[in-house]
Amino acid sequence: MKVSITSGRAEGPTKLNAFDNALLDANIGNVNLIKVSSILPSGTEVVPIPKFPAGDMVNCVLAYTSSDVEGDLITAVVAAATSDDFGCVVENTGVNRDLEDVKSEAKSMVQYMMDIRGLKIKEMLMADETHIVKKQGAVVAAVVYIG
Amino acid sequence: MKVSITSGRAEGPTKLNAFDNALLDANIGNVNLIKVSSILPSGTEVVPIPKFPAGDMVNCVLAYTSSDVEGDLITAVVAAATSDDFGCVVENTGVNRDLEDVKSEAKSMVQYMMDIRGLKIKEMLMADETHIVKKQGAVVAAVVYIG
Amino acid sequence: MKVSITSGRAEGPTKLNAFDNALLDANIGNVNLIKVSSILPSGTEVVPIPKFPAGDMVNCVLAYTSSDVEGDLITAVVAAATSDDFGCVVENTGVNRDLEDVKSEAKSMVQYMMDIRGLKIKEMLMADETHIVKKQGAVVAAVVYIG
Numbered sequence: 154m155k156v157s158i159t160s161g162r163a164e165g166p167t168k169l170n171a172f173d174n175a176l177l178d179a180n181i182g183n184v185n186l187i188k189v190s191s192i193l194p195s196g197t198e199v200v201p202i203p204k205f206p207a208g209d210m211v212n213c214v215l216a217y218t219s220s221d222v223e224g225d226l227i228t229a230v231v232a233a234a235t236s237d238d239f240g241c242v243v244e245n246t247g248v249n250r251d252l253e254d255v256k257s258e259a260k261s262m263v264q265y266m267m268d269i270r271g272l273k274i275k276e277m278l279m280a281d282e283t284h285i286v287k288k289q290g291a292v293v294a295a296v297v298y299i300g
Numbered sequence: 301m302k303v304s305i306t307s308g309r310a311e312g313p314t315k316l317n318a319f320d321n322a323l324l325d326a327n328i329g330n331v332n333l334i335k336v337s338s339i340l341p342s343g344t345e346v347v348p349i350p351k352f353p354a355g356d357m358v359n360c361v362l363a364y365t366s367s368d369v370e371g372d373l374i375t376a377v378v379a380a381a382t383s384d385d386f387g388c389v390v391e392n393t394g395v396n397r398d399l400e401d402v403k404s405e406a407k408s409m410v411q412y413m414m415d416i417r418g419l420k421i422k423e424m425l426m427a428d429e430t431h432i433v434k435k436q437g438a439v440v441a442a443v444v445y446i447g
Numbered sequence: 448m449k450v451s452i453t454s455g456r457a458e459g460p461t462k463l464n465a466f467d468n469a470l471l472d473a474n475i476g477n478v479n480l481i482k483v484s485s486i487l488p489s490g491t492e493v494v495p496i497p498k499f500p501a502g503d504m505v506n507c508v509l510a511y512t513s514s515d516v517e518g519d520l521i522t523a524v525v526a527a528a529t530s531d532d533f534g535c536v537v538e539n540t541g542v543n544r545d546l547e548d549v550k551s552e553a554k555s556m557v558q559y560m561m562d563i564r565g566l567k568i569k570e571m572l573m574a575d576e577t578h579i580v581k582k583q584g585a586v587v588a589a590v591v592y593i594g
Contacts, residue, residue: 355488
């Protein structure tokens with residue numbers, strides 16, 4: 154299994170379009186995303202995000218939040234931990250929360266998931282995105298399963 | 301890729317059953333629906349909805365809303381735009397909103413998605429359904445990916 | 448098609464971790480769950496839950512609820528009905544509701560789904576889980592599609 158980690162942010166005229174624009178900013182706007190929960194198979198390799206054929210069905214763990222309140226600070230984070238065996242992924246989001254807090258919360262959650270499974274973390278990968286809303290903003294962070 | 305566009309509405313004794321009845325009314329009640337986001341691959345052909353084997357796993361973009369307030373007007377809409385390259389799909393719903401408003405909002409959202417990708421719309425396809433709630437009502441509209 | 452029915456409950460330091468721990472308790476914590484709606488193909492066989500390779504993509508119908516209020520009684524139920532043709536599945540959850548009520552509601556909902564399709568129930572299978580929250584609790588019940 155190969156996975157990519159990515160994130161994006163955008164404004165848009167509607168909530169849906171801001172979300173779509175954020176997906177485009179993250180280079181996953183031209184595929185059909187299927188949300189899954191949160192395990193990396195053994196031997197997962199992290200690679201740069203490929204150029205998917207438009208309309209591909211793509212499994213992903215997705216952190217997403219949006220707001221239409223001017224000045225809101227919105228944040229989306231994914232954290233992926235690998236081990237010599239399999240790995241775990243968490244998503245986390247925040248509105249008007251410090252980025253470092255949202256990231257550190259994601260880190261502890263994935264650390265806990267690994268601990269409880271008896272897995273020793275080899276590598277911790279994160280993607281995060283913040284955005285200060287103008288009119289209608291969205292942020293996404295994602296772990297994308299490539300196959 | 302072939303897709304079908306469909307919609308349905310129903311009453312039911314519970315929220316879950318009203319939803320299920322609306323799916324049956326849309327001819328997608330006997331499959332396992334997997335929700336995806338919103339791109340039509342290049343060369344997508346729109347066909348009448350086929351008779352799926354019961355229990356098939358079927359990817360779809362789904363607009364769904366429900367209400368248990370007598371007299372509520374509930375609406376579900378999907379709009380799909382095709383081009384010479386790939387296409388885009390949006391879902392939209394409304395409670396006590398004019399059908400034409402919900403449809404026109406869906407149209408502008410998908411138009412915006414196509415514009416931002418530099419895609420010229422060849423065809424715009426919509427499905428919509430409205431229902432005035434008696435006790436527990438549901439409406440669905442869907443773009444179903446057939447494979 | 449083979450399916451398994453399972454359930455689990457747990458506490459955890461965060462909502463996400465309590466959910467993840469409940470999935471582990473249900474033996475579906477090490478896979479990527481994809482939520483689907485609710486039909487069992489003809490000839491479905493119910494089997495004990497297998498040991499999935501970590502990170503498998505697994506379709507499921509999932510009932511899930513959580514609470515961080517000490518003393519809350521949380522409940523998750525799935526009910527699956529089979530016939531000589533295909534079958535139906537419902538999920539149901541409750542907070543501070545009698546387990547038997549949540550189960551009996553699930554039973555009537557799946558009974559109704561079978562009736563409306565003209566299917567005669569051969570077997571009714573249920574999984575249920577209740578938990579009294581200490582700090583942050585979660586319960587899950589699931590029908591897992593094995594393939």
